[in-house]
Every structure is written in C-alpha cells, then in structure tokens.
Amino acid sequence: MVSSSTTGTPFPKWQIAIALGTTGAIGLGYWYLKNTKNSRKTKITDVNGKSITTSASNVTTDENLTPLKRAQLHKTDGNNSFVAGKYDEAISHYNKAIETCPKEKKIDLATFYQNRAAAYEQLKKWSAVKEDSTRALELNPTYIKALYRRAKACEATNDLVQALEDITEVCILEKFNNQTTLYMADRVLRQLGAKHAKEAMKSRKPIMPSKHFIKVYFSTFTEDPVLKYLKDDGKLKDGTHGFARAIAAMKKQSYDDIISACTEEIDSSESEAQFKLESQLLRGTFYLLVGRHQDALTDLQAIIDNKEAEVKLRVNALIKMAALNMQLENSNQSMVNFEEAFKLDASNCDLFHHRAQVNLLLGNLTAARDDFQKAVDINPNYAVAHAQKCYAEYRQAVGNMDVEKLQSVMLDFEKLTKKFPDCCECYALYAQALTDQQKYEDADQFFQRTIEADPDNPTVYVQRAVLQLQWNSDMDKSIQLIHKALEIDEKCEYAYEALGTIEIQRGNLSKAIELFEKALVLAKNETEMTHLFSLKDAAVAQQKISEKLGLEHSAFVLNS
Template identity: 50%
Template sequence: MTSNCGSSSIINNINPPIPKWQLALVVGVPVVLGLGYIYYRSNTKPSLKPGRGQSEDTVKDNCTKADKQVSIVGDVFSCTERSFESTLEKAQSFKQAGNKYFNDGKYHEAIAYYNKAIETCTNENPENLSVFYQNRAAAYEKLNNYGMVMADCTNALELNPRYVKALIRRSRALERTNSLETALEDVTAACILEQFTNDTSLMLADKLLKQLGRKHAQEFMATKKSVMPSKHFIRTYLEAFRNDPILIELDSTSKIIPTYFSEVIQAVRNQDYENVISYCTEKIENLQADTVSKYKLHLLRGTFYLLLGEHDNAISDLNMIITTKSVVKELKVNALIKRASIHVQLEHPEKSFCDFDMAIELDPNCGDIYHNRAQVNLLLERIKEAKEDFEKAVELHPDSGLIYVQKCYANYRYGASKKDVSLIATAMSDFQKAFEKFPDCSECYTLYAQMLCDSQEYEKADYFFSKAMEKDPMNATIHVHRGLLQLRWNSDIEKAVVHIKKALELDEKCEFGYETLGTIEVQRGNLREAIRLFNKALMLGRTAMEVTHIFSLKDAAKTQITVSKRLGMGLASNMHLIS
C-alpha cells in the first residue's frame, strides 16, 4: 500500500506539535468549566475591563466633564470638589490623575493619587475599588516592589475574584519571589476565565510549569529509586549499535569467551538484565590486572548504569575507559558515544558534541558515531545536521534498515522545514524503497505512519501502524502512537485508551504509555486518575528531562483541581480518587 497524498498538501497540512503540558491543560477546559461555567455565566454581572483609559469611566462614571474640575499646575494635579455628585466621581478623578502620572513614568506620584482614589472610594463600589487597587499594583510593579504588588492584587481579587489582570499581575509577582505553585494557580485561573484564548497568559503558564517541573524533578531525582527498563527496550537499545565491542562478543559463536566473562555475557543473552551490573562488579573486583576484558566489563556495566538512569556511576565507568591510554580505540569510541548520550540527558548538549568529535578523531569510519549524533541533532531540532549525519551513517552501514529509514524521516523533516516539495517527494519515495529493502523493519512502518499523521493522512497512518505491530508485536510504543492517532483522527478516546492499555499489558514499564494515558484522563476530566498515572510514569523516568516533563503534566492537573475549587467550578462526576 502506498500513499497517494501530494507533497504540496503535506506542506499545507503539517501541524506543529502541541506542547504536552498545554494539551493537558487545554483539553480539560470543557470538563473543568462544565455546568460550573454555565452557572457562573448566568449568575454574575459582567466584570469591568480594568485599565487606565476611558473604558471604566464610560461604564461606571456617569458624571460629565463639566461636573469635574481637574487642573494641572506645573507638575501637580489639583482636583477640586466642586460639582461632584458622589464620592465615586471624586475617586475616579483621583484615578485619572494617577493614570496620567503612570503614563508619564512617574510611578511614585501615580501611587499617591491611587492612594487618594482608594481612600475616597467606598466598599459600596467593589468593582471600582478593585480597579484602583489593581492600578496601584501596576505602579508598584514598575518599582519592583513585589510585596506591595501581591498585597494590592490580593485586595483587588477579594473584591472581584475573577479579575484576570489582577490574577496575571499577582502571578508575575509570585514568580519573582519564587512562589511558583501559587503563581501557577493564579495564571491557570486566568487561563480558564479567558477560555485559553490569551497567548500572554498561556506563555506565562508554560514558563511557570517548566520552572516548577525542574524544581520538582531535582527534588524527586535526589531520592528516586532506579528502575531498569523493560527487556524489549534494552534489547532494542543494544541492537541499535552496529560496532559495539560487547555485542560482538555476544553474537560470537566461534570465539572462546574467557570464563570470568562468560557468566556476564550469558546473563545478557538470557535477558537477565537486572543482574548484569552485579555480575560485572564481581568480576571486576576479582580481576587484578588492567586487561582488555576488565575494560569491557567496565563498558558493559557503564552501559547498564546508563540504562538504569544512574548517570554518575555510568560516567565513572565510561571515564575510566576514555581516559586510559592503553585502552583500544573500539572501546573508547563506544564509551564516548554513550557518554555523549548522557550529556544530552543531563541537558549539556555542548559536551555531547565534544564527545562525538573526539570519537570521530579516533575512528572516522564508525557509523555508530554519526547515527547517534544524528539522533541528538534531531532531538535538538538541528534538522540539516541530523540529515547529514544520517546520510553518513547509511553510507557506513547500508544494510541497516533502522538507520536508512531514520535518514528518510530526517529528509522529510528537512524538506517540510524548507517547504520544499521536491525534497518531500524524494523522502516519500525513499520510504517506499525502505519497504522493499527492509520489509521486516518495524521502524520503517512506524516512521512512515508518523509522517502521514503530520500530513493528516490518518487512515493510511493507521494502516502502517498496524503493519509495524505485525513486524514487532511486543513493541508497546507502537500501540501508544496508534492510540494517539485515534485522538487526532476522530477524537475516539475509547479506542485510544484500548491501544494504550494494550501497550501497558505488553510492557508494564512503558513510561510513555502511563504519561499518555494520564493526558487522556485529563481530557476526560479524571484529573486525580491522571495524577496517579503521572506518578507511575515518574517512577519509570530515567532522566531529569523526562521527569521534568512529567512533573509539568502532573502540576498542570493538580493546579486545575485547586483552581476549579477556588472558582467554584465543578469537576467531572466520574473522577477517581488518588490511591
């Protein structure tokens, strides 16, 4: 089966991916609002648009220009009390004077007149009084007096709990004082009240979620228990290396493996991955001399520390190989590649590229270097560099279906980024060649399906995901991707859940499955169940990057619960309790 979609339509239909935190936040809106929102709309008065211009005065101030007498003497405002019909009119005149000073950048003078407006206005006019507090908060914000900003915004919100400007301003002040959780609550409330239509509010929420995610991830990773990935994940990871000196030992049937190394190799062959590190440690301690076999044991142990997410231990083993002059280049190159991947996980890409450069100096014809560097470039959205590295890797490993199809996908991404129809057409043609050259490579079908998702060819994408499942029936990740497709294709939540639950049956350590299912539960309004699933994903996260992202999703869900209660909006009736 081939795709009949045109290249130009692909360019027009490519959708930028929605940030996952925003998906978690936004998809919950209909449920979070629900009847609570309808009740709010039916039972509250229209709120005033706060500002320093004329809108409020037009709405609330019924006096005419002749009723007021505001004169400017030098640089000082003088407000007479002649002809004022009410204290509100008088307060409004003080506010206007404050606005003039604010617009001129004279914030202390503005505050003085906002003080008079607040003192003059009575509690019988709560909406106007809330505006005066909000205006004074704006002036304090210009003076970086965040304590007073928070105090005035709080006063404004006590008078008008749905005052969006005050929520946003207090959120910014809370962020400046590192009160991130409360800041996120305020901006989330603003987003809900604005029905997620204000880009400024959404950007602030995104920023706060990232900051909060990093904070929680650092605290969590300090005490987190390491969990070995699933057998399928580890096997797939190991098989992606074509020049791994350990795998050469593993696949060798003719070579006699030394006794002290055979037990470790046998454990890897039997997929007894949980015991590989302890076996390596025992053998290393029993070997006195610094032999090639001893360094191989360090490399293997470092690899499994990497898989376990114990980066310090992994780097220690890899450094021993990299810094020892007598170690053969094959071991050094493999250690450099793996250390480079750790640097990326620790968000130090510049160190990663240094390691790749060192590896190329040692062995410029090792395809694993270019293959792994290409994936890092793709992760960092360096599409052109990824494309060039994949092409070099294919040149060195022309028999690898995995590398070939990843090159096709990078070429497609590059063509799409350039809006180049001919490049996209070439990439699509190369995918067809991949099916012919590597018919049993599941990655060929998976990446082609993802490309079809980008171009909204959902029915064809579903077909190719099903083909990928036939080739690799134990691959849980394919089921998760197919579940996500159901959401994009026809918003079929039930079918999506079936696919993702199947993924978790195949691999109970599929962090991607728990994370995605949690996001869907947010969409269904089951925020507490979503948090439970995010907690399971957190226990399986191996890197600070993964954990930070999951915490952002969890924090978004937790904040929605808090804010919904605060605004008096009901949550879905079928919400599960956190176990």
C-alpha cells in the same frame, strides 16, 4: 510580542489600558489627549445629580461630591501620573482613592488596588504588586487583570506554583481564547516542571528500563565490542567468572543481574580478570540506562583514558559518554565526545549514527541527515539508519516548505518499507510522517504493519492510540490500545503519559495526576521529568481552580 503605542508614550497600549481601566482605541486616545492639556477638566455630577465642570485639582475639595466621586477623581489623577511615567506620584493618588472610597464599593475599591499594583509593577516592587493584587481579588474574586498581574509578580519572584494557579484561572475565565495568557501559562509550566525535575532528580531511585527498551537501545549499535560475545562466546565457555555470567544474563534478559556480575569481574585480581575492560564498559552502559549518572561517568571515563584499551572499546565508551552528556543537558560536551571518538576511528558506523541522533534532537537537521548518510554509506544494510535519514529529510522538507522534496521523501519511505520488510522503524517513522500530513488511514495501516513486525513493541500501540484520537476522537479504542501496551510492558512511560492526557480530556483530573506520577517514576533523565512534571503540574493547577470556580473540568493541555 505586543507592539508599542504610537502615541509617543513608552508603554504598550495594553499596559495603558490596564492602568486606566479603559478599553479600546477611543478610551486610549481620550486619555492621551486629556493628559497633554495644561488644565484637566472633568465633567461630574454633584450629590443632587446636577452636572458640573471643574478641574481635577480643585474638585476634590468640593463639599457636594460623594466619597466615591472623590475617590474616582483621585484615581483619574493617578492614571494621568501613571501614563506620564510618574509612578510614585500615581501611587500617592491611588492611596487617596483607596482611603476615600466607601468600603462597601467593592468593585471600585478592587480597581484602585489593581491600579496601584500596576504602578508598583513598573517599579518592580513585586511584594507590593502581590499584596495589592490579592486585596483586589478579595474584593472581586474573578478580577482577570488582578489575577494576571499577580501571576506575573509571582513568576518574577519564582513563586511558580501560585503563578501557575493564577494564570490557569485567567485561561479558564477567558475560555482559553487569549494567546498571551496561554503563552505565559506554557512558560510558567516549563519553569515549574524544570524546578520540580531538578529537585526530584536528587532523590530519584535508579530503575531498570523495560526489556524492550534495552533491546531497542542495544540494536542501535552495530560495532559494540561487548555484543559480539552474545554471538560468539567461545572464550567464555567455563561461565564461572563475572563477565561470562553477565553475558549469560544478557542472553536471558536478566538485566538486573548484570551490574553485580560485571562488578565481580572488575574486582577480581588482574590474573583472573581477563575481561575487566569489557565488564567496565557493560557496567557503565547499564549505569547509564538506570540513571546512575556519576557511576556511569566513572566507568566510561576509565575506559576512555586507558590508552592501552582496544580502539572499539574507547570509541563505544565515548559514544555512550556523549549520550550521558545529552541526558545531563550538556550538548556542547556531547559533541566534544564525538570529535574525540572520530580521532580514534573515523570509519565507525555507530559514531555517525549516534551523532546524527543527537543532531536530530538539537534540531540540526542538515547535520543529522549528513551523518545518517555516512552511516548508511559505511553499512548499506543498516535499515534503522536508512529510516532515520529519511525522517531527518522529511523534517527538513517540512521546515523549508519544500513540496517537491516532501513528495520525494515520502516515496523514499515507501521504498524502504519494501527493501526492509522486517524493520519496524521504517514502518513507524513513515506512519509518523503520514500522521503529520493528516493521512490518517494510511498512517494507521503502517502502524499496524509495525505491530506485525514487532508485536512486543509497546510504543507503537501508544502511537497508534494517539493517532485514533487525532483521526476520529475515538477515546475507547485509544484506551484499549494503551492498555495493550501496558500489558506488554508495565514500564512503558509513554503509555502512562498518553493515558493521563486522555483522562484530562475526559475530566478525570485526579486519575490523570496519578498516571503522570507513575510515568515520573519511570522517567530516565531530567529532561523527561521536566516534561512530565509540566503535565502533572498543569493538571494539579486545573483541578484546584476548577474546584474553586465550581466547574466540572476545563481541558487544559499545553505543549509542555
């Protein structure tokens, strides 16, 4: 935030500086003192170069003044009115400055238009702000104040594409050294990304996630009532009905066949459909995974409302409904779903584990840690919950700057990797914590151990690639690791995102945009789309402005 001026005026210092065309405290002090005097004296020179002193109210009638000098004095009157908060009066003076100024004096004329735009901004007349800023830029194409002002007006009127282009150009011209404009660029990117994501979701085509993603998803459930049939399918020996075929498809990882098989079971007559509810739960789960949110809601709600359904079925449906509400950015309803589930079964390990994950996403670290603790109390051998509990404690210690607790958590992580040597989650989260602390060599070793524990996990290859960039800026090795991830899983959204970011750093903006588009096709929800659109929109704006300014490229990666 910018502090207010101590001169007693209602405007921040930077606003006065922009309006007056002055820089530094001396200029501000001069104009403020000048404005408090009843008779405003201005020292000027006549057409022959002779110095004269006269009042600003009379000097404009002096026949010895050049048109430019008259225009500058009108601007001075406008500036004084602006500082006094008389914006309509300031606009009138700037009008006269514009009318009087010779057309060939482009830089001066641009300043007058920009000052008038500043007055219009105070009146929130955004169309006029954009129009005058544009005129100023036609006269002075790299006029930073005019670009910044037009960006603000465009943001205020939801013209976010133009706002992003303008603020990107400001960032490039300022060599990314101004935090105020960087923050604005990030803010506009988030807004534009959210707008594009909302529009894209309307026409999004459902897509089945990768086999590895689905495997990891189901591994987070220890009490899923459908998964028991993967181990004990004695009741499904004939294999002819829909649910039996769905379970067979699960075993073979033929996930594209599951929804249709479940639908066959659900649509069968009551006497034939022995596993109708199980089929509805499994179909609802896959609707959730592919992003068919309304269909998922319908199936899950049917199970939740069925009072005769087994408790474990209803609890599992409520957990997945909570996940669905998180994807729809309705965290309050997600928590309501969890509360409903706890009323049915307060001893379900999956309930605590999944609510902990939601709390972790929401930044409720204490609640997340407590829920993870309850999950491991119920199931002491649940390695993933142990690892995530450690990670929640790690984030809490970092946030509280608790050095003693941080050291303790890191020791706990190391103990977990020995207690659960086959759990890649333990290695991966420990490696992330080590990376945060810039212990890159140790982090790399644990990422390598993660790969050894789960060689088909594409995400770990990408995480290790990102580490290489942070550690020694090794782009070649990073790219090699990311391509390995894509060989394992061509649907790895994270790999396309990371590769696109690297291409931005290398100046290959067109390639980066192409990679972000590939990631967008694989995005599973609106939140992921918002993030990816922000990256793509930043690259598109940077490419356009770099071409406009005749630059090869300028690294412009914000925390979107």
